[in-house]
Amino acid sequence: MNSVFVTVLLFLLPSFLAAPALYASEPDEAALKLLSELSIRETAEAIKKDGKWVKPKLIIMVAAGIGAGLDDKRLAGLKSAADGAELLVVNDINQAGDKLNDAQVLLGTCTLVNSDMMSLQWVQHFTAGVESCTSHKGFIESAASLSNMKGVYGAGIAEHVIAMMFSFSRGLHQFRQQQTDKNWDRSLAQRYPMQELKGKTLLLVGLGGIGTEIAWRARGLGMRVIASRNSRRAKPEFVDYVGLSDELLSLASEADLIVNTTPLTTATTALFDERFFAVLKPSAYFINVGRGKSVVTEALVNALRNRKLAGAGLDVVEPEPLPQDHPLWAMPNVIITPHISARSDLVMERFWIFIQENLRRYVAGEKLLNVVNMKKGY
Secondary structure: OOHHHHHHHHHHHHHHHHOOOOOOOOOOHHHHHHHHHOOOOEOOOOHHHOOOOOOOOEEEEEOOOOHHHOOHHHHHHHHHHHOOOEEEEEOOHHHHHHHHHHOOEEEEOHHHOOOOOOOOOEEEEOOOOOHHHHOOHHHHHHOOEEEOOOOOOHHHHHHHHHHHHHHHHHOHHHHHHHHHOOOOOOOHHHHOOOOOOOOOEEEEEOOOHHHHHHHHHHHHOOOEEEEEEOOOOOOOOOOOEEEEHHHHHHHHOOOOEEEEOOOOOOOOOOOEOHHHHHOOOOOOEEEEOOOHHHEOHHHHHHHHHOOOOOEEEEOOOOOOOOOOOOHHHHOOOEEEOOOOOOOOOOHHHHHHHHHHHHHHHHHHOOOOEOEOOOOOOO
16 A cells, blocks of 8 residues: 555544544434433434425524523524534524525524515424414415424323312312411311322323423332323323223223323314313313313303312413403412413423433434424414
């Protein structure tokens, strides 16, 4: 071998070995840990195989409302995931100016998309629910693919549900009112049905990321956990039975607590109606952390008034916000929280890890996380 060639090869070899791969980076340790903990699905194949994907040159992130959590470390992580593409971070979509129409990737919300954004390939939506996307003309016309945040908010929502369950089972909401009234009345513990959760049947309507997080916690409390889902019976070992959507009323009739975690779709709109509440045990409790429009509010109010339902825990309502003169506010067997069940001290850490990892995957053309089926709406 020519000695000059060998010398040149030895000189360049360290550079080749140190050079990044064409489709850079592996997930970092935090991302691997997050994905192992949460029910987050990935596409069957790498997106670079679909024939439409091209490595993006411009990525726009609209960080309004969450900008305070975007520190220098997180921003550096996002820039690393962008792998040389320009990352433009704005607080308002209008700050992007003319560049908006040149972006291939939008990190923010689908309702910011307009029909002029013809270069747009992918939107990473910042919430789990995507009903605003499936009805937004600008996004639909863009034909961009969509990922949501399914699974990221599940832990906080699950603990919110468990808190409501304990409040009902131990009468904490009733005793809190006694405390407000400065009334020491032990007889309330005889009048109110104080219960233990062990052995009770929990029905989860929807067994996605949130439902799964609730399920293993409930099983840890000794509960029997059953669920209904739209199209398949697959289940984790800590769920006793999974029925399909046509079994909902049958499963509801045997449940002591029912929790709605479904996304809002055509099939789940007004799902919890008079027929549903009519089959419940009078001792059952209904908790909604899905969407308010899944419940026929009048039917819920009637069930509570007529003692066909022991109580309701509502983090979401219809309409939202709930008018001040609405009867639900005054019902002693109702707990209302203002659509805040996803909040926690840890959720933003998961949020940024997920955003960075999914952006890294998109830029590298790898298997993408949480891609939404627009026909199904989730």
